Structure formats: C-alpha cells, structure tokens
Amino acid sequence: MSQAVLKSAAAADERLARRSPLRRLAGRPEFGALLGAAVLFAFFSVVADAFLRASSFSTVLYAASTFGIMAVSVALLMIGGEFDLSAGVMVTTGALVAALVSYQLTLNVWVGVVISLVVTLGLGLLNGLLYVRTGLPSFIVTLGTFLMLAGANLGVTKLVTGNVASDSIRDMDGFDAARAVFAADLDVGGVRVNVTVLWWLLFVAVATWILLRTRTGNWIFACGGAPGSARAVGVPVARVKVGLFMGVAFTAWFSGMHLLFAYSSVQSGEGVGNEFYYIICAVIGGCLLTGGYGSAIGAAIGAFIFGMTSKGIVYAEWNPDWFKFFLGAMLLLATVVNLVVRRRAEPSR
Amino acid sequence: MSQAVLKSAAAADERLARRSPLRRLAGRPEFGALLGAAVLFAFFSVVADAFLRASSFSTVLYAASTFGIMAVSVALLMIGGEFDLSAGVMVTTGALVAALVSYQLTLNVWVGVVISLVVTLGLGLLNGLLYVRTGLPSFIVTLGTFLMLAGANLGVTKLVTGNVASDSIRDMDGFDAARAVFAADLDVGGVRVNVTVLWWLLFVAVATWILLRTRTGNWIFACGGAPGSARAVGVPVARVKVGLFMGVAFTAWFSGMHLLFAYSSVQSGEGVGNEFYYIICAVIGGCLLTGGYGSAIGAAIGAFIFGMTSKGIVYAEWNPDWFKFFLGAMLLLATVVNLVVRRRAEPSR
Amino acid sequence: MTGSGSAPLVRLTGVGKNYGNVIALREVDLQVSAGEVTCVLGDNGAGKSTLIKIVAGLHRHDTGTYEVEGRRVSLASPREALDLGIATVYQDLAVVPLMPVWRNFFLGSEKRRGLGRLDVPYMRRTTRSELLGMGIDLRDVDQPIGTLSGGERQCVAIARAVHFGAKVLVLDEPTAALGVKQAGVVLRYIVQARERGLGVILITHNPHHAYPVGDRFLILNRGRVIGHHTKDEITREELTALMAGGAELEQLAHELEHTASGAAAARELAKGAEDLRPPPAP
C-alpha cells in the first residue's frame, strides 16, 4: 500500500522522464541476456532442422543444466567478489569419493553419497578458510587447491583402484534410488527430461530468493561490491565468503553425484577446465568479474546460451573442425545483443 | 640533490617511525616473491640431486622463459586492468601463420615471419578495438576471440595441409638465420642457454622501464587502478588499453616464432590453456587481478617460480600421478612465503 | 577498569596508532559520556579519522586502552562496536556504490520478518522518510547509491547512523558535503541525540558548527593532542583561534586590497570581519 503511494509519488516527480513499460523491462539486467538467448534460439531454429524438436530441446536443456547448476553457485561467489578455480575438479572429487568409498568398503551407495557431501563441504570450507586466513587472492588460493585436487584425484584413484577410473557401482545397493534422485530421466508430456533440469531450476530459484530477499543476499552483494564498506557497517565479510565457497562445494557435490549415478564410474581426469565454463556462463549472464553485480537468473540464462550454442552447432552440422570458431562467434553475438539492448534501454549511461 | 634534501627532511619528520634498510627492502613488492623463489630453490636443491647442475638450471630457465616472455605483457595488461584469454592460442596462430605462408607459397621464412607479425598485431588490435568499442568486459571479448582463434587454427590448418600440424619448414630459406634469432642455444661458460632467456630478460627490462619511467607506464597504472579517474584527468584510456592488447600480441608473435623455429612445425591444437599459466605467473609475482598494481619483474619471478616448480618436481622424481598435487602445494608455499614477508615488513597494514 | 555506572560511554587513554612506519596517532585521550558531545578538531591529516576508526572498531589501536562503559575492550571488527551501540558515519561514507539506496541504508542491520525474509516495503519506506526528514527528496530509493550526488550520499550515511545509533554516535565531517538546509538538520540531529542521552563524537573543520553543540573539545595536530577543553573553559574565539592562526584571513584581505578588482572583495571580507576570523570562511 505504502509502496503504491511511493510509486505514484515518484512518478509525479518532475525530475524523472517517463519510460515505457517495455523500456523499463529492458532495463532489467537479465533482459539483455534473455534476448541474446532468444536471438540464438531463432537463429539455430532456422539453420538446423533438428533443433526445433522437443527431444532436441531437452538435450539442450540437459547440457545447459549440468553447467547451470554449477554456474548458479559460481555466480553467487562471483557476486561476492571471489573466484573458485577448483570448482571443476571438485565435481570429480565429489564423485570419486562417493564411488571409492562405496565400492572399496562395499557399502550402500547412500553412505558414499553422504561421506562425499561431508568431504566436499570440507573442501569448500578449506578454500574459504585458506582465503580468509592467508589474505591471498582467491584466484591464487583456489588455483592451489585446484592443482592439488586434480593431482589427488588421480593419485588417490590409482592408489586405491590401480586404475585411472573408479569401478562401476551400477550393481550396488541403493544405486537405483540414488540414480532416481540425481540422474533420472523423467517423462514430461512425452518428452524425456533429465531430472537435473528440475534441480537446476530449483537451485536458480533458491539462489535468486537468497540474493534478493534475504539478509545473506544483501551481504553477498555488499561483500563483492565494496568489502571495506561492508565490513565497516558490520557485515561479517569473512563468514559470508566462506559460506559462498561452501555453496560452490555443495553444487559441486551435487554435480558429482549426477556424474556418478548417470555414468556409474568416474574418470579421475575429468572436470579440469570446466571451472572456466562456469565462470563464462556467469559472465555471459551479466555477472561482473569484479564482484558486486549479477544475478542467478542471469547465470542460468548464460548456461542456457552456452548449452544451446555448443549443441546447436552440432545440430546445424557445421564443420566440426571449426566448432570452437562458431562457439566463439555465437557467444560474442549473444553478448553483443545483450549489450545493445541495455544501451538502448538506458540511453545515456 | 633536491631529492636528497627531501629524503633527509622526510627522515626528520617526527610522524615517521624508523625502519631498518632490510625492512625497507622487504617492503618492495617483488621482494616477497623473490624470497618465495629462493625458498623453493633451496628446497629443490635439497630434495633433487640433479637440480643443482648447471645444465638443469638452464633447462629450468628455458622453461621459465617461455612462460615469462608472455607473462611480461600479460602482466602489463593486467596492471592496465584487463585480461587476454586469447594469449595462449595466439602464440600458436602466430607460428601457424608463418609456417603455412612460408611453406605453401615456398617463400623465404622471413617473409612468413613478417606476415605473421602483421597478422598477430592485427589480432591484438582487433581484441583491443572490440573491447573499446563494445564496452564488454575484456574477459568476454577475448574469450570470444580465444575460441574463434582456436577453431580457426585447427580449421585453417586442416584446410591447407590436410593435417592437424603444419609441415616442417626446417629446410627452407632463412630457417637457420631465423632460428639463430628466435631459438638458438648459446654457450655461456660451458652451459647451453637458450636465447629465449636473454630475450626474456630484455623484455622484462623494457617493460619495467616503461612502467616506472615513462608516461605510458603512468597511464597503464592509472587505467587499471581507476579508469574513471584516469579519463577525468585526460589519460587516453582507450588508446592505452588497445596498446596493451597489442603488446600481448607482440610477445605472442615472438613466442610463436620461437615455437616454430625451435620445433620447425606447429600443432594446431597447442596453446590452449596456456593463457591461464601466464596469468598465474603474473599473479604469483604480485599483480592484482583487479588491476592497477603489479610489476614486470614480479611477473618474471612468478614465471621463474612456476618453471622451477614444474621442472623441480620432475628432477625430484616424485610420483608423477601426484604431479599436480605437488605443483599446487609448491605454488601455495611460494605465495604464502611472499605474503608472510610482506606482512612482517609492514606490520600493521 | 572503573566499572562504575557513571563511567563514560567511551574512553580512550594514551592511544597510539601506526600505519606501517607512518605514525598517525600518539598518546591521545578521548572521552564521551552520555548526553555529551565531544568535538574532535584539527588540521588536515591530524589523525581525526584514524581516531574515530579506532572507536568504530575498524582499526585496532597499537598502544593505550579503550574502554566502553568502563569495560576495557579491544574491538576486532565494526560489528562489535555496533553491537555495543556505537554507530559511525565514516568520512568515506562506507557505502556500496552498486547497491540500491535502501539496501545500503539497512546494510548490516537488515529488518526481517518471518522465515528470514527481508521486510522490503518497510525498509524502502523508512529509507525514504528518513531522507525526507533530512531535506533529501529522492527520486527512487532503488537507485544505486553510486549515482547519487555527493551530498545525497552523505545524507544516507548520516541518516543510517542516526537511525541505528543506540548509545554513541560518531560523525566524521558529516556536514562537509551538505547544503545549508541539510547541515542545519544534522546539527539539530546531534542536539536531539544528546537530549536522548546518547554520547556524540563529532569531527568538523567548522568551529561555528562545533562550538554551539559541543561540550568537550579535543584538538589534534600532527597526531598529538594540543588541547583538551570543556565548554566552560573556552570561548568560541579562543577555539577558532586554536584551530588555525587567524593570520590567514587578514593576509587574504590584505592581498585583495592591493589589487584593483579585488578591492570590493576586500571590503566585503573586512565587513564580515569579526565572525569571519578565523573562518568557516577565512
């Protein structure tokens, strides 16, 4: 009510120019990214016949969701002003821990799942504490843990199994239940949709709620935008940042569980390099590298753009040698659309 | 003279505590990194017998120089507040252009070298202009060009040669002269030292001079530290940034020439991922990711630390499965030493 | 140490602070009791902001003691100071430029309702009305604070501290960027706070602001205390004279007199003579 009063008061302010509702919509940070996604979608619909089928769309969504789940927490961390280079291998670590523990000790896989959660959160905590205690930039700290985890993944796996991959846990107790949770294919109106897509949407919704409607969200923006000021007004900057690192660890654990239960064994060398794709998704979606600005929805759209582009090129049957070339061109296209939209929405900023 | 007067006046200021010369030395940004390097050096000297031989040291130096040459320009760019993710593949592009042009048209290799220089600088200019004109973050722009270059490297090479590598140009006109410039092994007191080490030192010296003793250097710091303020006092921010991107392109060309003349043919898929090692070297050496702070000497020390660590682990004959683990641990060690030193030098900052 | 009920709200004794080899403060005493305004005055770079950053918990002092209501404390963060009821307006304002005005206003002291949800309408409304109370009519409380004018930003920081300050209010040059009307409001806020029994620490360069509202005056120079007076010990003229030699103004008037076009200005300055020496306007 009082808000309505305020609104109308603001509208009457002679120091404000009138804006059409469309303009106002276009001013929202996610809108540009969304339009970029729409342009790409239209483009691939035209150039690739197979692209418009429902089944193809669900493939694209699946690809997007596996990036997107991680991109959500990585975006939160970036809004909070930090990077986590260990995010990619931590997924593999999570999966390996669950696989090795369950298999070697012949336990119900759920035990492995829980132990993996504890270990992964512990790694997130370690990242956070290392960052907070040493005062080194997070880029360096997580680079260190990235390398160490990548090495440990391989070293431990070889030590335990003698091979470079974990053993298949497909026939172990609890596998089917866990698979249903982390990697099931659902039938939605005749189309198979992987459950990760739903989880992705849930995570995005939760992250958006946290960012915009909770105190923690306020603190995350503040820690990234101006850590000194945030500290000065009493925000527990260190605790927020540690929490964000643990958030990344949590989604890494989740992604690791998907990896494990979708493919039943895990290669120890997987995951390297993915951390940058997560960051890329967040940045395409409008997160600032310098922190303090961005949104979870934007990151989700970024992941969707990335997933759509990488699969769209396959659907379009372009020369695979040029795959990355097209990928780069499409990403630039999407971000330029994003930019043009925002410029037009806010002419003189 | 007048400086001496100022100094003594400052020393007499009752608002300054006395500092021992050692403390003052320790306060310099490079000192900590240097000490980190020294600690690692001592460490590997103890654990690896082969490490202390002159020939081994020259291998380490060579490895460091190939990173270090790029790290110099990347550090300058980072001080100027930007990233170049295309730096790694641009090296390969430079080498491929020279190799393909020379071989396919049967020209003197120097023609290829010059054409490659023009093309590479053009790519740097493109990066810079894209950045300046679109106003997108450089992370996104150069990500786009990174992917496009990586795709083009492979696509063009396969198109032209039918293979994924260029043909060997070892027996072509001018090869030996070019090799002498870009990839010669020199005999320095009985030890073979690759000429890249000397080039590296030269580049570091030039970059340091630019940074500290020229107007351009002043502008680079300002553009990275506070681009808005820099613009407000009349610094041509756009021009400086374009110049920095071209600087990276220049060293990429140089590194590409080394690659080509040291190994006489080039794999089109190489170079991917190296961009991050360059950034890592710069950050280990004390450059801030947010721009405005750092030094070329620091980046050189960072490259040295990185080269020493990656080769030192091999000399130490540790379990290769754990290679990355050790690498990560050593890098963390070096940076923590760096930090501790700086903290002790400036107790209450 | 004393622990009695009548202990001052905040008492610093022999406090010193170094930044690396820069000695910013040496042997400074400061005290503020309930219902009292302590003014910290001094030249640029004298160490005033450093002093209040110690009070606010942003920096830890290197030497000396810091007592809050008689209990010795060593604050590790501004959070602890806030929890003790000490709210601060920093000279650099401590705002997060990209965040909306209302989020900045409540940052660190968010108002919540059930389930940890933020009470957004309340916060928006409060921000707007508190700023209106200071004479700032914001177009939109959702504007990023970085796009406000300098004075508007300053007002947000002050309104916030006044809103949350429970026992002690610390203000570092609050009126510096403010317009005539806003500066008047701030001084009135200070008086009101004192009436409500809060302790106020005020930093200002303007003796005309300091003298009417202050009860104690602490004058710093180059990191040291050069004067500490209660109101009855000192007149406004003495205070202004202490803050800077009155010579400056006379010198200026003199110079103007010697130039043709400056004559009028000189006459004007001479007219405002007594109250202008030394300045709010020199």
Add this chain to the structure above:
Amino acid sequence: MTGSGSAPLVRLTGVGKNYGNVIALREVDLQVSAGEVTCVLGDNGAGKSTLIKIVAGLHRHDTGTYEVEGRRVSLASPREALDLGIATVYQDLAVVPLMPVWRNFFLGSEKRRGLGRLDVPYMRRTTRSELLGMGIDLRDVDQPIGTLSGGERQCVAIARAVHFGAKVLVLDEPTAALGVKQAGVVLRYIVQARERGLGVILITHNPHHAYPVGDRFLILNRGRVIGHHTKDEITREELTALMAGGAELEQLAHELEHTASGAAAARELAKGAEDLRPPPAP
C-alpha cells in the same frame, strides 16, 4: 557563435542532461569570462556537479549549446577540455588510490625529458612544494594517495588543477574537506587566478566562501536555474537567503531553548545570530 575576442571563456546555453530516465539538468545557462569568478550554488542533488562535468568534458550535454571562447564545442573527453585550458577539481577527486602522490599529481600531464623519460625528481619536488604551499606537509610523496587523509587528498586535487589550469579553473566543492588554514589558501588561490585573468567556476555550499570571491552567482534547484545574479545585484544576505530558508536556524535555536541542557547552546547560537542565519553554520 559570436566568435568575437571578448566572448566569454565558457558559455553554456539552455543545457540539459539526463542520466537514463533521471533528469539531472534542464535549460541551464552558465557563463564565465576571463578574470571572473562564477559561483554555482544550490541544494544537495541540485545538479551542480553534473553541470561542471559537462564543462569538464566528462559528460556530453543532451540539449543546448556549449561554447568555449565563442566557438561551439562538443567535448568527447576531458582530454579535449584540458587541451582547451580547462582544468577541473572533481567532487570525487579523480585520483588513482594505489598510485603515489606525485604520479597522481602529474597524471595526464606528465613532465618528460629526453627519450620520453619521466622527469621524476622534478615531479617529486614540485608535488611536495605545491602541497607545502597549501599547508600540507606530506611525509612522503611516494605514499599511495589512497592512504592520505580526506583533506590531504582534496588538496592534491586542487593543487594539481591550479598548477595545470591555463584558462579556466573549475572547482567542485574544493573546501568541503579542508581545514581552516587550507580553506583560506584555496580562496586565496581563486582570487589569484582571477587576477591572472583566468575564469573560475566555483561550486560551494558556503555563502561565506562564495560571496567574497564571486562575480556572478548561479543558483540551481532540482535541476533548474532559480536565480542568476551579478555581484552588484545582490547582497550577501540575499544570497544566503536564496540558498536556503533561514527558517532552519531559528527552528534549531527554538528547539534548544525548550530543553534544559540546550539553553546554553541556544544562547550561543543566538549570539552568533545575524551572521549565522542562514548558515555556513545554522
């Protein structure tokens, strides 16, 4: 447009400026001639800084015309303004926090000697002496400027503009963070600049600063001009009254009177009555 030799150094006619949908300025005229000081006065958020950012080339105006010495210009960057001899002190100072003081001082106008080398000793020396001239005795010109106190930073920005300003000097609230002594020095600098035939645009909230040195007064409110006067058309009292209703102060004095402990303060305020209404200090 006029192009005559006697054209004002800077003339803005009907200038308007929007930030997105925020209308910051509408139909503003401003003019400053050689040997003249134009004061821009107004409430917080009135649009003063926006106006001078247009003059300084930091923003481009959306409507109206901007002439420098009679030639119509549309500045694309502050560099162009500097090349036209217009030097500016911004309210947010435009310094690079991590860079040493002397590098900040000369940033964008570096002094070089042979081979493009920076003349470091000269720049260090000049920085030090120019700041000493303003009453700032720096410990070390190699200190990062971000570690200076607010007033010290302000002095660097002013000293820099005064050093490089060739024809027009634009000052946005230069005295806000300054001590008594430093503020006096700045006013003297303004008078000196006028004597040397420079045009000066001064923004301030302090009528006591504005009236003695100003030749023209432009008063803004909510983005519009509400008054434009030359010195002879207006008295100091009228000017101060224009800047804000004197009501504020009387209100304050009144409130104080009604409280016991406030009585003394009220008497004190009443004493400073005439010159304090409306305030530099209300």
Add this chain to the structure above:
Amino acid sequence: SGSGGKKAEEEAASGAAPGAGPRLKVAMVTHSGPGDTFWDIVQKGARAAATKDNVELLYSADPDGGKQAQLVQTAIDQKVDGIIVTLAKPDAMRDVLAKATAAKIPVVSINSGAAESARLGALVHFGQDETVAGEAAGEQLKKIGATKAVCVVHEQGNVGLEDRCAGAKKTFGGPMENLFVQGTNMPQVKSSITAKLQTDSGIDGILTLGAPFAATAVDSVKETGSDAKVGTFDMNKELIASLRDGSIQFAVDQQPYLQGYLAVDELWLLKNNGNVVGGGRPVLTGPAIVTKDDAGTIAPFADRGTR
C-alpha cells in the same frame, strides 16, 4: 577390486631377482594428458618390466610438443641410462633427441612415430601407428554393417586422435564425420552424441576413441532409440561387459601394455646383453580387435587393468 596394479607391482618387486643386472634408471616421456586410461596401461607394462629388470622408471608426460621436449631434456639432465619417448610430434622431439644421442643415452620410441623413429636416432620402435589402428577400426566398422558413421574426438587438435579418425575414414568406405566433444565433461559428451544422433537418424555406426566414451555413446544410442552400433579404441573392464552383452560391437586394442613393457625390456637387454629387438625395424604391438567372441579370454586381464 583390490587386485592388479599396485599389488601386482609390489609382489613383483619383492620377487625381483638380485641378479637382474646393475640398477638402471630409465625415463619414459609421453604425450599423454593426465588420467588417460591408455597411457595408464602403457605405464603399467613399463613398471612391470622395470620391477623385473631392476630398473628405476621415471615417468612424465605433457601433451604439448615443446613441453614434452623439455621433459626429455630434464631426463638428459638427470643422466638416465635410457629414454623411452613417444613421437606424436616428431619435429618437436628432433633436437632434444639429438642431444640425447650426443650424451650417449639410448632412445627407444613407442606408440606413434614409426616412420620417424630411426631418423631421429631411436634404436627401436614399439607400437602401433595410430593411422594403422584407425584403418583397422574403419574396416571393422564396415564389417559389422555400418554405412554412415561418426568418429567421436574427445580432445580437439590431438594428433593421435585425429590420426585414428583419418585412418578409420580411409577404410570405412561410407561417409564418416568427426564429432568434437569435451572429454573432461561426461554430460557434455553425452549430450553432444545425443544431439548428433538426433540430427541425423541415418547414422548407424559410432566410433569412440577411448573406452569411457563408448559407454556414454551406448547411453545416447539407447536414449535416442537409434540403431547405431558402437565400436571403440582401448579397453577397460566395463568395456568387456559391454562387449559381452553386445551393446558395444568391438574394441581396437593396441596392447599398450606391450609398448611399455617391451620398451623397458629392450633398454635392459641393450645394457646387459647388447640386444636390439627387431633389428632396427618397428615392432608392431597391434592392433588386436576384441569382439564378443574373445572378450571372455581377456576379461581377467582387463579386470586387473593391464589390457
């Protein structure tokens, strides 16, 4: 699970004959990325031989040609008694191998580079050229009735992988396209293969270049309801099961174990008895095509992780 690998090595170590000659130090430098199954088996072969022959084996690897050369240089610096090297990028290795020769360190090449081996100064070459292996895979794919195939490249620009596809294309006859997938991200591998199958329902053959990707390809085939048949390079124990139940048609086994084992043995023989296997000609280690029929016989070895 606890059998093979390390335990086998330890057992062998404890049984090492003291009479196996003087302790030698041999460096093996490959172009493998970390965690690659194929190279893991090569290493195991080498370690088995090393234990038996009283050899200290130093393994290192880098997929970048220049860096691989640097690793060979470090081996020379360490004054090893022999170097085993892969020649995927022969030009890059040329100078450093010349240095090894100058330092009188014998060099054996393995895996790729049969043609360049002798020219670069290697004594012997043990291996299976990737192109030849690819050709065998192409033939096999044709034999099982595929008419249109994709070759799944899990690391773009990798010489060995490109050679495999090129070889397969040569002998396959029908149209065969490359598909690029990001091998470090299994969900992306799967969705890309799925996308490819959705695009072109005419695809009836898939050739993957590593065993883990074959299993994923099978998932994609099932999901899209395609009738594509899957063949692959390399071997692991899950693959045996898939071969047996027919979801994967064949595997091209280059017998990597042999490459490592023979190379170390050769250096030992050279030092202790002056032997050169094969009289300087390349010694082929494969390709061995494994299908449903012979999956059973090699199952125990794959289980142990040495096939």
